[in-house]
Amino acid sequence: MENLMLLPPEEALLRLHKVQEGMAGLCDGIIVTDNADIYYLTGRVFAGWAYIPSVGTPRWFVRRPVHLHGDDVVMVRKPEEIASHLASEERPKIVGLELDIISYTQAERLKKIFDGAEVIDATALLRQTRSVKTAFEIDMIRRSGVKHAEVYSRIPSLFNIGMTDYELQVEIEHLSRVEGCLGQFRISGQSMEFFMGNVLSGDNADAPSPYDFAMGGKGMDPSLPVGASGDEIKRGQTVMVDVNGNYTGYMTDMTRVFSLGEIPELALRAHRCSIDIHRMFSREAVPDAEASALYEKALEIVREAGLEPYYMGHRQHAGFIGHGVGIEINEWPVIAPRSRQILEEGNVIALEPKFVIPGTGAVGVENTYVVRAAGAQCLTNAPEEIIPLFE
Amino acid sequence: MENLMLLPPEEALLRLHKVQEGMAGLCDGIIVTDNADIYYLTGRVFAGWAYIPSVGTPRWFVRRPVHLHGDDVVMVRKPEEIASHLASEERPKIVGLELDIISYTQAERLKKIFDGAEVIDATALLRQTRSVKTAFEIDMIRRSGVKHAEVYSRIPSLFNIGMTDYELQVEIEHLSRVEGCLGQFRISGQSMEFFMGNVLSGDNADAPSPYDFAMGGKGMDPSLPVGASGDEIKRGQTVMVDVNGNYTGYMTDMTRVFSLGEIPELALRAHRCSIDIHRMFSREAVPDAEASALYEKALEIVREAGLEPYYMGHRQHAGFIGHGVGIEINEWPVIAPRSRQILEEGNVIALEPKFVIPGTGAVGVENTYVVRAAGAQCLTNAPEEIIPLFE
Numbered sequence: 001m002e003n004l005m006l007l008p009p010e011e012a013l014l015r016l017h018k019v020q021e022g023m024a025g026l027c028d029g030i031i032v033t034d035n036a037d038i039y040y041l042t043g044r045v046f047a048g049w050a051y052i053p054s055v056g057t058p059r060w061f062v063r064r065p066v067h068l069h070g071d072d073v074v075m076v077r078k079p080e081e082i083a084s085h086l087a088s089e090e091r092p093k094i095v096g097l098e099l100d101i102i103s104y105t106q107a108e109r110l111k112k113i114f115d116g117a118e119v120i121d122a123t124a125l126l127r128q129t130r131s132v133k134t135a136f137e138i139d140m141i142r143r144s145g146v147k148h149a150e151v152y153s154r155i156p157s158l159f160n161i162g163m164t165d166y167e168l169q170v171e172i173e174h175l176s177r178v179e180g181c182l183g184q185f186r187i188s189g190q191s192m193e194f195f196m197g198n199v200l201s202g203d204n205a206d207a208p209s210p211y212d213f214a215m216g217g218k219g220m221d222p223s224l225p226v227g228a229s230g231d232e233i234k235r236g237q238t239v240m241v242d243v244n245g246n247y248t249g250y251m252t253d254m255t256r257v258f259s260l261g262e263i264p265e266l267a268l269r270a271h272r273c274s275i276d277i278h279r280m281f282s283r284e285a286v287p288d289a290e291a292s293a294l295y296e297k298a299l300e301i302v303r304e305a306g307l308e309p310y311y312m313g314h315r316q317h318a319g320f321i322g323h324g325v326g327i328e329i330n331e332w333p334v335i336a337p338r339s340r341q342i343l344e345e346g347n348v349i350a351l352e353p354k355f356v357i358p359g360t361g362a363v364g365v366e367n368t369y370v371v372r373a374a375g376a377q378c379l380t381n382a383p384e385e386i387i388p389l390f391e
Numbered sequence: 392m393e394n395l396m397l398l399p400p401e402e403a404l405l406r407l408h409k410v411q412e413g414m415a416g417l418c419d420g421i422i423v424t425d426n427a428d429i430y431y432l433t434g435r436v437f438a439g440w441a442y443i444p445s446v447g448t449p450r451w452f453v454r455r456p457v458h459l460h461g462d463d464v465v466m467v468r469k470p471e472e473i474a475s476h477l478a479s480e481e482r483p484k485i486v487g488l489e490l491d492i493i494s495y496t497q498a499e500r501l502k503k504i505f506d507g508a509e510v511i512d513a514t515a516l517l518r519q520t521r522s523v524k525t526a527f528e529i530d531m532i533r534r535s536g537v538k539h540a541e542v543y544s545r546i547p548s549l550f551n552i553g554m555t556d557y558e559l560q561v562e563i564e565h566l567s568r569v570e571g572c573l574g575q576f577r578i579s580g581q582s583m584e585f586f587m588g589n590v591l592s593g594d595n596a597d598a599p600s601p602y603d604f605a606m607g608g609k610g611m612d613p614s615l616p617v618g619a620s621g622d623e624i625k626r627g628q629t630v631m632v633d634v635n636g637n638y639t640g641y642m643t644d645m646t647r648v649f650s651l652g653e654i655p656e657l658a659l660r661a662h663r664c665s666i667d668i669h670r671m672f673s674r675e676a677v678p679d680a681e682a683s684a685l686y687e688k689a690l691e692i693v694r695e696a697g698l699e700p701y702y703m704g705h706r707q708h709a710g711f712i713g714h715g716v717g718i719e720i721n722e723w724p725v726i727a728p729r730s731r732q733i734l735e736e737g738n739v740i741a742l743e744p745k746f747v748i749p750g751t752g753a754v755g756v757e758n759t760y761v762v763r764a765a766g767a768q769c770l771t772n773a774p775e776e777i778i779p780l781f782e
Binding site for chain 1: 397424425426430434435436437438439454455456457458488490491492493494495496497498499512514558561564565568569571573574575577581582584585586587599600601602603607611612613614615616639640706707718
């Protein structure tokens with residue numbers, strides 16, 4: 001037997017209270033079933049349902065695994081058993097469900113558990129809560145960032161002349177796994193798919209993809225049309241590496257650019273522009289900053305440099321330049337033109353102002369930052385300049 | 392610009408007609424948005440919505456990528472635009488949605504598109520259709536099976552004394568990727584997570600996991616509690632390898648067992664019992680066979696051998712011994728005690744009767760079969776005996 005709760009007690013309580021604060025005035029209880037939310041609340045994934053009341057102690061209704069125990073753990077087979085384990089005064093009048101995540105069928109089933117209760121969508125409340133990281137979480141992300149940067153520092157040693165983008169990607173994946181990368185790229189949204197990362201070289205960086213990532217790529221197969229295309233990396237091209245940084249269950253997101261031979265001044269200039277945007281962000285991504293204003297300031301820097309046609313893609317443009325990151329790769333806040341989000345201390349944000357230069361490839365840097373009063377602090381510390389492969 | 396449709400015209404028409412046959416009497420049209428279903432219908436993944444009428448030609452409403460064209464392709468930003476592109480006589484009175492897959496929020500949004508239309512769940516219809524593979528699909532699966540078996544044949548060369556289960560898994564992953572494995576392990580169900588595969592050694596095979604896989608494993612981190620645990624592979628242990636066979640967008644599922652040093656007679660006997668079940672299945676998994684009857688026949692073989700306590704796990708037992716496989720790893724039919732499914736010619740089924748022997752590890756074979764009138768034909772052809780690591 002094993003205790004269900006893997007978080008230190010004070011950390012578990014802190015997270016619970018953050019969720020409960022978010023619930024105040026919205027609902028009396030939430031049924032949580034998404035793996036990422038379950039992991040947030042307990043430090044582990046289990047199959048089942050957590051019932052979080054707006055006041056008081058959670059109940060953990062576990063379907064699998066069979067060997068968990070602990071305070072308020074109830075082994076169940078079906079969600080319908082939840083109601084009978086709550087005293088009548090504990091049953092919510094307004095219940096929150098993760099309606100933006102769980103299937104329609106699952107939602108309809110859960111709606112019936114508390115007959116007559118009003119149902120609201122708790123997805124935004126949970127995303128908002130998770131967007132402000134605790135010190136414990138920031139430490140998990142920081143540790144991923146250290147490993148992530150170590151792996152990236154060894155990328156030039158993996159490259160050989162004649163390699164394809166795919167071959168290089170496979171070697172980076174392998175090194176990452178050897179160094180303890182968990183592989184899994186946790187992502188929210190039913191239509192989002194990815195494997196371990198993206199290595200984009202030359203014009204493949206401009207191949208439009210169906211997914212809502214900043215960059216695309218043709219991919220190796222139409223069943224997963226994103227990333228490396230299998231073409232040889234050629235002289236005069238850049239290689240953009242944006243590979244999985246999940247070393248602790250909490251991820252960093254990080255991109256660096258490598259080059260083979262000389263690349264045109266336009267590409268170098270665009271890369272410097274990306275770094276300029278990062279400098280601006282480090283200063284200005286502070287509590288109370290508006291996400292949309294940060295997007296506009298970045299765009300202003302791009303416009304002044306005359307680089308707008310290349311910004312965030314050339315044939316297809318991404319609609320955002322930054323996103324929250326933590327348990328999942330696409331958390332809140334989102335740095336986008338129509339975002340109404342306001343930054344808070346403890347937000348962890350990956351900023352990825354990137355450019356696609358036709359004939360050359362993608363340039364630009366991605367770093368993961370934690371928002372602090374004194375400015376955004378970088379958690380992915382590694383040289384930002386374009387790194388030559390074979391000088 | 393690139394044509395949306397990647398399937399040969401006759402294959403596209405065949406799959407469309409299969410879906411339309413399934414719709415007969417149930418609904419007038421389906422809005423399809425799941426990546427696996429979109430891939431089934433077009434041979435590619437795009438972000439958007441397919442509208443499939445029960446009679447006539449589909450319309451492809453594409454949000455991303457931006458460069459697709461072709462007959463009946465309409466670029467849209469929102470699903471609400473779908474209605475205006477259909478003539479009033481084309482609008483369904485009964486519309487099917489993938490209610491078991493798409494989120495509640497997305498379903499509610501799609502329900503409003505055809506105001507006043509009755510909404511039904513089309514998930515089962517699509518799963519049923521996809522469970523009977525076309526010759527084209529079987530060929531894709533067969534090609535994955537060939538690569539899959541090739542990679543497995545080289546596993547002994549990857550092993551060194553002193554390796555952990557995790558280290559061996561990473562090397563198998565790497566070899567798989569070098570040989571063209573797409574990495575992605577497409578799986579249905581919001582709570583299912585996996586990386587590239589499962590390498591289980593010794594008693595870790597018996598560690599209960601939250602996921603609905605046949606075997607568990609502790610995993611390397613509580614954020615993904617399944618698979619290799621990082622323990623050294625020791626003499627007297629088995630190593631069960633069940634790693635991703637997605638080489639073509641269509642997967643095979645395959646498990647083989649390796650051993651280090653002598654393993655007890657009980658483990659050898661259980662492994663032979665698994666092979667006996669496969670022989671039975673090869674003969675009896677024919678059109679019109681009942682899935683539940685096949686489950687019972689397998690269980691009978693296990694009981695006769697006196698191996699029931701070890702069957703499908705020891706501390707935690709899996710509730711099924713086989714499952715459909717194709718675009719996703721958990722397709723229909725399911726070989727389980729309460730399954731009401733009847734096998735059809737062209738079903739592709741992974742059968743995985745496995746045992747966990749305390750102190751030794753997991754044994755048993757998994758093969759992927761196509762159901763034919765003459766019996767189930769194996770698509771994962773490789774030696775089934777336990778393979779020694781370092782004789």
